[in-house]
Amino acid sequence: MVTSRQDTKVTVIGAGPAGLGCAALLKQMGIKDADMVILDASTVGSSFKAWPKEMKLITPSFPSNGYHQTDLNAITPDTSPGFSVGKEHLSGDEYAGYLNSVASHYEIKVLENTQVIQVEPQPYDHFLLTTNTGKRIYSQYVIWAGGEYSSPRMSAFEGSHLCVHNSEITSWKECEEDHYVVIGGYESGVDAAYNLASLGKKVTLIDNGGEQESTYDPSKVLSPYTAERLSAMANSHLVELEQNFSVKQVLSSADGFRLVSTNGKAVVSKGIPINCTGFDTHLGPVHELFKYENGLPLVNNFDESICQNNLFLAGPKLAHDTVLLCFIYKFRGRFALPCKVIGTELDLDMSILSHYKQAGMLLDDLGCCVTQECFC
Numbered sequence: 372m373v374t375s376r377q378d379t380k381v382t383v384i385g386a387g388p389a390g391l392g393c394a395a396l397l398k399q400m401g402i403k404d405a406d407m408v409i410l411d412a413s414t415v416g417s418s419f420k421a422w423p424k425e426m427k428l429i430t431p432s433f434p435s436n437g438y439h440q441t442d443l444n445a446i447t448p449d450t451s452p453g454f455s456v457g458k459e460h461l462s463g464d465e466y467a468g469y470l471n472s473v474a475s476h477y478e479i480k481v482l483e484n485t486q487v488i489q490v491e492p493q494p495y496d497h498f499l500l501t502t503n504t505g506k507r508i509y510s511q512y513v514i515w516a517g518g519e520y521s522s523p524r525m526s527a528f529e530g531s532h533l534c535v536h537n538s539e540i541t542s543w544k545e546c547e548e549d550h551y552v553v554i555g556g557y558e559s560g561v562d563a564a565y566n567l568a569s570l571g572k573k574v575t576l577i578d579n580g581g582e583q584e585s586t587y588d589p590s591k592v593l594s595p596y597t598a599e600r601l602s603a604m605a606n607s608h609l610v611e612l613e614q615n616f617s618v619k620q621v622l623s624s625a626d627g628f629r630l631v632s633t634n635g636k637a638v639v640s641k642g643i644p645i646n647c648t649g650f651d652t653h654l655g656p657v658h659e660l661f662k663y664e665n666g667l668p669l670v671n672n673f674d675e676s677i678c679q680n681n682l683f684l685a686g687p688k689l690a691h692d693t694v695l696l697c698f699i700y701k702f703r704g705r706f707a708l709p710c711k712v713i714g715t716e717l718d719l720d721m722s723i724l725s726h727y728k729q730a731g732m733l734l735d736d737l738g739c740c741v742t743q744e745c746f747c
């Protein structure tokens with residue numbers, strides 16, 4: 372392996388919506404190409420390309436940007452997946468296509484197939500990054516935007532190795548049995564149940580909760596898109612909902628698999644149980660450079676690690692107290708915060724930030740997220 376070293380100012384790890392969104396903003400602030408490196412372990416938008424073929428974004432796209440209502444899935448104020456793809460609910464492949472067009476529009480060069488395997492803090496709050504290709508990067512700032520797709524939750528209960536995680540499904544058409552148990556009654560679980568039932572399969576959908584929380588926040592309750600699909604399934608007689616069933620253990624049995632709950636109930640699955648319990652928090656090579664509370668990384672008001680200067684977090688693992696920023700339309704509002712710190716220190720042109728503010732893409736006061744209510 373040939374090793375080489377590059378010195379730069381900013382390194383963005385990950386070319387999904389979070390990494391590209393930050394890179395696009397820094398480009399609009401006038402950062403020079405030599406001062407920013409964007410790396411991806413795979414390709415631009417690769418997490419989206421890995422989605423099951425039938426899966427679609429639950430958040431709708433609509434090209435309403437001109438009226439200060441930026442398309443919910445856009446990562447810059449002047450682009451719209453709804454416009455570029457012409458669909459309201461994009462598939463993973465289609466959204467990856469949108470991300471590629473953003474990269475080419477803002478002339479963002481991504482170093483693909485380059486995985487960062489180590490990030491070592493250096494004197495004066497700099498970093499030395501090592502990649503799997505032998506390339507090393509010495510950088511003043513690091514933005515971690517590696518997403519969560521590489522950390523499927525595989526140890527939520529005993530026997531979870533006997534299940535398949537929904538992120539491992541290429542297409543629901545691969546499921547050949549006539550009955551499946553789906554574990555997890557949130558977005559991806561309902562999506563799995565819906566797609567299996569659409570193929571004529573019987574599904575037992577296991578949910579560890581009872582009634583939904585009384586909030587409108589789609590980070591905590593089903594989105595309207597999913598709720599609509601769930602109620603359509605209620606009349607199909609193919610999907611049975613098993614509530615208050617918290618899986619304790621999955622066992623192989625003569626007729627398939629046996630799932631036992633913490634309160635002693637049991638269900639049998641003919642097909643391999645489908646684990647839709649989500650993703651763990653693992654921040655790859657920067658994991659140890661953050662502190663955690665309730666499993667979430669602790670960041671300051673600029674989304675910088677509270678224990679490592681110049682290391683910023685972008686993407687769905689961002690949380691501030693009770694505010695979870697796990698959707699694109701939420702975490703995109705925070706791109707401006709790390710970029711503001713970096714832009715100020717590197718003396719970049721910050722005038723673009725007023726456009727971001729007007730477009731609803733500068734969420735510097737999270738008070739609105741806590742107190743906002745939908746009365747009806």
Ligand SMILES: Cc1cc2nc3c(=O)[nH]c(=O)nc-3n(C[C@H](O)[C@H](O)[C@H](O)COP(=O)(O)OP(=O)(O)OC[C@H]3O[C@@H](n4cnc5c(N)ncnc54)[C@H](O)[C@@H]3O)c2cc1C
Pocket residue numbers: 384385386387388389390410411412413414415416417418419422426427428429430485486487488516517518519520521559655656685686687697698699700
């Ligand atoms: C099934 C499913 C449905 C969803 N639906 C919606 C929805 O409708 N609306 C919505 O807003 N959100 C949705 N989300 C959430 C959304 O997909 C994520 O929030 C989003 O992908 C996060 O963006 P990201 O850029 O942080 O991560 P990703 O899109 O995962 O991008 C991270 C990139 O980092 C790269 N990477 C990781 N580690 C390294 C490393 N060490 N070195 C170099 N590169 C690395 C990866 O290859 C990847 O390309 C959904 C998620 C899932 C799983």
